[in-house]
Amino acid sequence: MNPMQSVSMKHIELLTNGSVTTPRGFSAGGLHCGIKKRKLDLGWIYSEVPATAAAVYTVNQFQAPPLLVTKESLAHENTIQALLVNSGIANACTGKQGLQDAYEMRQLFSKELGLAEHHVAVASTGLIGTHLPMDRIQQGISQAHAPENQTAERFEKAILTTDTCEKKLAVQCEIDGKLITIGGAAKGSGMIHPNMATMLAFVTTDADVAAESLSVALKQVTNQTFNMITVDGDSSTNDMVLVMANGKAENDTLTEAHPDWETFTGALETVCQSLAKQIAKDGEGATKLVEVLVEGAETVAAARQISKAIISSNLVKTAIYGADPNWGRIVCAIGYSGQPVIPEKVNVSIGPIAVVENGLPLVFDEDEAKEYMMQETVHISVDLQEGSGAATAWGCDLTYDYVKINASYRT
Known part of the structure; x- marks a missing residue:
């Protein structure tokens, strides 16, 4: 599968500042809860309806508790409706307490949104070996509904660590006569190496995609994009690429048998390749x-x-x-x-x-x-x-x- 060239599409960021909220039915936000000294450190994505989801994870054997909890959420029915991410502390190598904290993040956010716990995914990035300040995270979650915290830009900033800039892209293509939008945001600057890295990437789409097919597409695209970047040869403990497809575009369900399947996978690859290149370009201290x-x-x-x-x-x-x-x-x-x-x-x-x-x-x-x-x-x-x-x-x-x-x- 090569990057899509024959499909007519637009990079929405050139027109309307495309992001993870450009696809229909998605909102996002971020705030400062006190993990970092001043910068935003708690972000979220929310879908109006449950979204089919798929993810790939780091191959590092020290997988952080948030990955384990998110895997459990997706294993329930391959569907999630919300994602909560903290930056500043990775919640990795934190033992039973770290796993309990990851579960608590999921529980607190699901309660705040009125969702089933398995409809929430969690992610963390930052310093390894430090426990999360759960009292601050709980306080931050309670402020997530505040209007001033509700923008995609705040989410993009809230997931950063040593990054020098936000990383995002959105594209559109036509499937079944419907306008399909795919948006993405990522973080990553150091500890980056093929087979996942110290990076998080989140992709949203309003396309209707079958769960197994979405998983296949993500794995194929990841192998050609995120797994083809490196900054310093180190693979981290927390890396994740997560895609959510909420079906709000009302196209016929996409599978490998759909005549427009390559159009969708090409658009997905375009978003992921751009995010991957943005991560590589923003390598710690990099100039080229x-x-x-x-x-x-x-x-x-x-x-x-x-x-x-x-x-x-x-x-x-x-x-x-x-x-x-x-x-x-x-x-x-x-x-x-x-x-x-x-x-x-x-x-x-x-x-x-x-x-x-x-x-x-x-x-x-x-x-x-x-x-x-x-x-x-x-x-x-x-x-x-x-x-x-x-x-x-x-x-x-x-x-x-x-x-x-x-x-x-x-x-």
Whole structure:
């Protein structure tokens, strides 16, 4: 499944500041409850009607209690109506008390909204190993209905940790003659690596989608988007991508057999890819977004692994920060990727500048390459000339500021 190109659609943020509340029947908000010193730290999304839901989670074995509670909610009937997120404290590695606190978050919010507990999902992000201040969270939940707290922008701000900006997108497409909208918001800046990261992403849509099909679509799209980004190679304990489909658009129920299924999955991929790239671009201390395209691999899986190896290399990342066209680091990462390649066939380009052909260096203008690498987005292309497998990964450069941020994260 490739990013949707043939389907007519609009990026709503360019027109009406699209967000998770642009799809019909969704509202969102955020407030400061006191987990952080000043910034918003408690956010929520609410659907007017129960929404079919699907999620994917971190592969880290230390899964935080909020993930366990959300898994339980979705397992009940693959339907939720509300989501509550706190930032500042991850509620991870917190034992029985942490699990009890996650359940209490769900119980308090469901009671506030008049919902069944299993119709509420919860998520947390922030410092690991610290217990949540449940008295402050309870007080914050009691203020969730206040009109001044009800905007998508406040939700987008409330879920952030070391992020420097909000991350959002909304798109529209037509299915069954109905206008379908998909909106998304995400957070993530550090501890980012393929197979989920210290990131949370929430997607809403007014499309009517069958539960099993929604789960299949999300897993496929996640493998091509969120699982293709890295900032620093660390996979966190709290990562989650959650999608809610409330059916308010009144289209015929979408499944893999629906003639417009690829239109829907293409639109979903467009939203998730944008959010993933926004996360990569906002890597802690980053100054550049890096996009690595690997093609000509024997399989798509091989292309994915090689592109991830390149984008994850600290030597590649630091060279990009320094605008150093050191192609040897790229070739090195290809070689240790774990995928068999034929060195004599490998071609490498940095932007429009070919630097390696059939495994051998080319003469190129170093000043021109350096100037190109000064841009905010740096593209690296690799052609293995072995097959039709292709994949793209996204990341960022590695800077002095990344060390500063993470050396003093708790202080």
